[in-house]
Amino acid sequence: xxxYSGLPTEQPHPDRPELDAMAPEAIARLLLREEQRALHAVDxxxxxxxxxxxxxxxxxxxxxRLIYAGAGTSGRLGVLDASExxxxxxxxxGRVVALLAGAPEAMTEAIEGAEDDYDAGARAxxxxxxxxxxxxxxxxxxxxxAFVIGALDTxxxxxxxxxxxxxxxxEFKIVLGFGAEALAxxxxxxxxxxxxxxxxxxxxxxxxxxxAVYGPWMVRVRPxxxxxxxxxxxxxxxxxxxxxxxxxxxLRGAGDDVRVAVLMAKLDLxxxxxxxxxxxxxxxxxxxxx
Numbered sequence: 315x316x317x318y319s320g321l322p323t324e325q326p327h328p329d330r331p332e333l334d335a336m337a338p339e340a341i342a343r344l345l346l347r348e349e350q351r352a353l354h355a356v357d358x359x360x361x362x363x364x365x366x367x368x369x370x371x372x373x374x375x376x377x378x379r380l381i382y383a384g385a386g387t388s389g390r391l392g393v394l395d396a397s398e399x400x401x402x403x404x405x406x407x408g409r410v411v412a413l414l415a416g417a418p419e420a421m422t423e424a425i426e427g428a429e430d431d432y433d434a435g436a437r438a439x440x441x442x443x444x445x446x447x448x449x450x451x452x453x454x455x456x457x458x459x460a461f462v463i464g465a466l467d468t469x470x471x472x473x474x475x476x477x478x479x480x481x482x483x484x485e486f487k488i489v490l491g492f493g494a495e496a497l498a499x500x501x502x503x504x505x506x507x508x509x510x511x512x513x514x515x516x517x518x519x520x521x522x523x524x525x526a527v528y529g530p531w532m533v534r535v536r537p538x539x540x541x542x543x544x545x546x547x548x549x550x551x552x553x554x555x556x557x558x559x560x561x562x563x564x565l566r567g568a569g570d571d572v573r574v575a576v577l578m579a580k581l582d583l584x585x586x587x588x589x590x591x592x593x594x595x596x597x598x599x600x601x602x603x604x
Contacts, residue, residue, distance in 0.1 A: 322478050323478050324456075331496055333496065345496060348492075352492045355508050356508050370451075373447055375523055375596065377447060378471065379410065380516070381449065382451050383435060383438065383462050384452065385416070385420075385429030385454065388509055389413075389420065391510050392451075393421065396411060396412035404534030415461035430459075431464070432464035435464030438465060444469055445471065448469070449473070451516065452465060452466045452475040456478070457487075458482070473485075474487065476488045476509060526597075528573070533599055547561045550572055554576045564576075564578055573597070577603065
């Protein structure tokens with residue numbers, strides 16, 4: 315049985331801040347200082363993060379999935395990151411998946427015993443019919459969430475655990491050594507910030523490797539509102555070296571696909587031929603332009 319009192323995430327801060335007796339500005343300054351430590355922890359884990367970024371990019375390029383599994387704050391951050399992949403990168407539904415212990419109710423409230431259910435984590439992954447092309451990322455700052463361990467144990471392809479516990483039971487870990495929280499055990503603070511940063515790295519690298527990014531542009535963005543349509547048109551104008559009116563015309567002709575619009579302009583292709591060329595290069599604009 316886990317001895318929770320010995321976990322890094324359960325330790326009191328060495329400075330023992332008297333938060334309830336501090337002025338709000340002093341609390342804010344303290345938390346800001348601690349946030350900077352969170353980023354240092356991410357920096358120290360860069361070699362492991364880079365490995366998982368490569369796994370995720372390879373998985374999506376090969377038609378596999380990026381699967382997050384977490385509980386509590388960690389799991390909610392996984393849901394947040396996964397939910398942004400469609401609107402931000404035009405990712406197809408099901409390519410980036412988040413498994414949250416106790417979902418969907420657990421998004422807004424604590425579900426008793428959900429994170430302690432190993433079998434539920436195993437079932438959640440099994441229901442996805444995992445393959446070796448998939449990458450499963452467990453997220454548990456304590457490293458003890460049975461739901462997460464069950465999910466990782468059931469994975470078939472590459473798997474990793476994002477945690478603050480160097481002794482967590484997983485073959486490959488991204489260990490975030492950010493130290494004790496200012497509020498003992500509340501990993502929604504530094505732990506949450508460090509986790510969100512790591513997930514941003516993994517998912518962005520995965521999307522860049524799978525053709526959703528060209529240079530600094532999100533070329534698979536879906537122009538579903540005025541701001542995004544203007545952004546898409548500006549991307550076409552910049553990459554195709556045309557004026558805004560022509561960019562808007564190209565984008566309409568390309569079915570709102572920035573990549574197709576750019577290929578139409580740069581290679582003097584019709585929409586169907588441009589789309590076929592893009593598909594032949596796995597959706598990656600740089601290769602299609604070469």
